[in-house]
Amino acid sequence: MDFAIEDSPEQEAFRKEVKDWLQENIPPGIEHSVDPKDMTYEQYQIRRELGRRLGKKGWLYPTMPTQYGGADLPAEKTIILYDEIAKTGLALPPYYDAGGRMAAPTILVWGTEEHKNRFLPPICRGEVRTWQLLTEPGAGSDLAGIKTTAVRDGDAYVVNGQKVYVGSSHGADYSWAIVVTDPKGQRHKNLSWLMIPMNLPGITVVPMDLLATGGEGGSGSGVKNSVFFDNVRVPVEYLVGGENNGWKVATTHLEAEHGGMGRLADRRVIYEFIDYCKERRDGAAIIDDPAARAELVDLYIESEITRLFALRNHWLSHTGQPRSYEGSQYSLRRKLSGLDISEKMLRIAGPQVLTKDERCGPLKGMVEYFVRDAITSLHPGATTDIQRVIIARRMGVGRAEREQAGALR
Numbered sequence: 001m002d003f004a005i006e007d008s009p010e011q012e013a014f015r016k017e018v019k020d021w022l023q024e025n026i027p028p029g030i031e032h033s034v035d036p037k038d039m040t041y042e043q044y045q046i047r048r049e050l051g052r053r054l055g056k057k058g059w060l061y062p063t064m065p066t067q068y069g070g071a072d073l074p075a076e077k078t079i080i081l082y083d084e085i086a087k088t089g090l091a092l093p094p095y096y097d098a099g100g101r102m103a104a105p106t107i108l109v110w111g112t113e114e115h116k117n118r119f120l121p122p123i124c125r126g127e128v129r130t131w132q133l134l135t136e137p138g139a140g141s142d143l144a145g146i147k148t149t150a151v152r153d154g155d156a157y158v159v160n161g162q163k164v165y166v167g168s169s170h171g172a173d174y175s176w177a178i179v180v181t182d183p184k185g186q187r188h189k190n191l192s193w194l195m196i197p198m199n200l201p202g203i204t205v206v207p208m209d210l211l212a213t214g215g216e217g218g219s220g221s222g223v224k225n226s227v228f229f230d231n232v233r234v235p236v237e238y239l240v241g242g243e244n245n246g247w248k249v250a251t252t253h254l255e256a257e258h259g260g261m262g263r264l265a266d267r268r269v270i271y272e273f274i275d276y277c278k279e280r281r282d283g284a285a286i287i288d289d290p291a292a293r294a295e296l297v298d299l300y301i302e303s304e305i306t307r308l309f310a311l312r313n314h315w316l317s318h319t320g321q322p323r324s325y326e327g328s329q330y331s332l333r334r335k336l337s338g339l340d341i342s343e344k345m346l347r348i349a350g351p352q353v354l355t356k357d358e359r360c361g362p363l364k365g366m367v368e369y370f371v372r373d374a375i376t377s378l379h380p381g382a383t384t385d386i387q388r389v390i391i392a393r394r395m396g397v398g399r400a401e402r403e404q405a406g407a408l409r
């Protein structure tokens, strides 16, 4: 029996179109830094240029409707596009952008036609990039406990407060935030969801230099930031989903963040690590050892299972199938398997793979970054504990009534 998965003639033609387009359009001079915090401003700008070119084609956020700047690609063509971009060492989008990955699906579900026309085309065309501003010094897992206020004053909301652990290197054009619009209101019914232009007076961004991360399926985020709001006037038309309805709006982007739409991540480090183990140095290779071979197979299977969970979620969401705990299940699995693969790599190849020694070949620094990222990745987008709580509630174990998954379209 042959289990090989082959492209249909239509898929094959699309794969060729993508390959040819990438060859012509990836700007020259792209360097692949292992750690996103090392990405220079020039390298970031080259990626933005690629983002704009992809955006023109509708391929930056390919599943978004064409009328808002996407390409309305079906699930299997999107996978081909992600696959081919991953082969070039890049990801979709090629830089951190919480706007396209999480805010755009949210605006599509909760925005008015005016919101969609205002916000979606610039995001999909790569003209703006966006951060997500949720966490505060006193509210992480307990997101509904945030304190940043947005008080209505005429034609604006006046925002005051602080967000932490947010964004990426090199700034953002917009941020979307959860804010308290009814300070005396009932928990969960006192919040709203605002798009905030980052050039408004009263916004201060302070990098958290000691916290540099990756994530985002290979597109990297770099340095995290604190954002301070001091009497920032945000026009009322930038409120999405209705006043005091922000918790419901948040269920959509949280679902996207947890992986409800799948995250077709870059697995270069897995392939490079396997090649490194096969390589002969001074006549010997790591795979000469049967125990190392067995563990390498386990490592590959581990990463493959996570990939298949992502593909399943991608298919479920893009074909409109019923969903429940799958987003959190994928997130939990991805976080735990990152740690497991890290430990396996160190057991198989020894601690020297953490160094940038010449003998580590193209792996130089990659494993060290992978291990560090696996640890910091336990927190963003809800911790492993919180993912377990969500799974339990959606299975009907944690609550009398089953919790529903956030709407994605």
Ligand SMILES: Cc1cc2nc3c(=O)[nH]c(=O)nc-3n(C[C@H](O)[C@H](O)[C@H](O)COP(=O)(O)OP(=O)(O)OC[C@H]3O[C@@H](n4cnc5c(N)ncnc54)[C@H](O)[C@@H]3O)c2cc1C
Binding pocket: 132, 133, 134, 135, 139, 140, 141, 142, 164, 165, 166, 167, 213, 224, 376, 377, 379, 380, 381, 382, 383, 384, 385, 386, 389
């Ligand atoms: C690398 C990185 C990137 C990030 N990026 C962003 C971003 O772009 N935007 C943004 O808004 N935020 C971002 N965050 C913040 C992230 O969302 C929070 O760190 C996360 O929600 C956890 O909140 P906390 O750190 O305050 O931990 P806490 O909520 O204080 O949790 C501390 C510990 O208690 C456990 N715990 C808490 N509540 C429960 C419970 N009910 N049941 C069981 N265990 C519980 C947690 O699992 C954790 O182990 C980022 C964080 C990191 C580390």
